[in-house]
Amino acid sequence: MKISEKIENINICGRFFGFMRQIAIRVFEFGRVARNLKDALGRLGLNFDLKVATNSLYEEAEKLVQNGVKRAIFVTHRFEDAKSGWFDFETKHGTLKLCVIDPLQLANLVPILSTLILSALSAYDSSDNVKTFAPDEIYEQSFARIKDALSDRLRSLPQDEAELVLRAVHATGDLDIAWLLEFAKGSVKAGVDALKQGNSILVDSEMVKAGIYHPNLKTFGCRIRLYLNEERTKELAQTLKTTRSAVAVRLAVKEGLLGDVVAFGNAPTALLELITHIKNGDAKPSLLIATVCGFVNAGSAKEEVKKLCVPWIVTRGSKGGSALAASLVNGLLALAGG
Template structure:
């Protein structure tokens, strides 16, 4: 509205620093709203809000927002200011008169009930009571080492009969998820680790369902066909991730699926067509298809490492394949 303005009203003070602080406040609001803002005071210093109202009305500006820069609803607010217009409501445009002229007024509430003001005051008081801070480990290698040590111990407690390589794969998955409970959900088929390691030693390519998985794998032959899958997906009436898997499995590859249950389903179809798949790592999360298709993968006989149930995620799939790669590079499995 071209006939609008904002008047900020403070209690007022003769001290220059007070006025400087209020000018900064008024400037900030004017720059944000691009509406004329006038700083005024109720007493002690000029300009007085009454004079500004009179001046604005003389210029035809008759829609005025009164921003009350008071903490509480005392007499200055209720009687001196709002009472001058016969108004007792906040956040509502009200028609009134002032010096015989019509005016539309809108009053903001004082500040004490604002959570932002409460928080600002709290932080200022808080500095007087310094809190004892915990000491944090900042070295990333030490963080990983300590975390993995803790996780390995927890996994061994659950599976005292399990071999070291299986423990390491499960621990890496737990580390990636931040959830120790998924340790009970990870299925590793017989010989899956050996087959994965031997396949990687040949320099085999790794095929992924989504780019997020590809981005995390530390291997120089990682393939993803999602960008090229739209046409095939429409033709076969399947998802793009499923089509991307089909495009990529023209030859044997390790398949790593961290996002799409339909990609796992497509792997099962392709396997029935006679394509050899040395290893599938499948950790797609979900409540529709995910549980069932992962169980079907386990039953299929394809060597696999699977996170059962609704749990899952790309980072978990990446952590598992990267652990196999680490085994190859560190000591050949």
């Protein structure tokens, strides 16, 4: 049974007020957002109420619980609402889920809300309907559900970019990634061509390295370069009083970083160091995949990547990660193999 067939009513309380990044979402605009969101999710047969929360999320949540509402999704751009207090509340009332929207994404409010809500709804797929699948069926079912949830988004992208978006969402389990991934023009082709030529892949963490497993890695003879845990990296980092991630990039550049595919999913300091070398002309990767995550310099560093004169693939904001970076490389290797 589909999730949409099991949900009778969903109350979505959202607060999108104030002026953020030149985008004003005001009370009189909320009706338009509600109608567009209903249209977007209506195709899945979802019946829900969209309302503005006039009180704090906790007060609104308690009110819904008292009124017998068992399933509710709260959407907020206020990160403080996602702290431990809400975690405790959600633990007590397990069917009330909180979705957090990055303020930088308010321009794409309706599609972002749609994917966030669909993602939250997956938590309502109760265990009494668990079905056993064969390994191949799990893979096929996963991609089929992603394609169904993101049909509009995937149709809007070139085929090669859509393929990478599919793999990224599958690797992270996060539908929101489909709207956060950005591609420089020709970036996918640049990465595919570099891998076909057997160019190396520079990564910033053991997790990215471990996640790159596609058979075409050996077919094309691509070597994975990682300097993070070498003894010389540790010693130099202590001497220079900087991070091992930054030093690892310096060592990579010193040994030559021309034509490599770079996949950074962990360390903003590594990305910032690489940006400096690219600007200075010391490094010129064939493709720079930047999906570093975190709340200190991650988002701003990726915005700087978009100003570089090299092909790039990035995630906006704080989201990303090593699994995402690895999945994009695996996707490129798959495309390279035809």
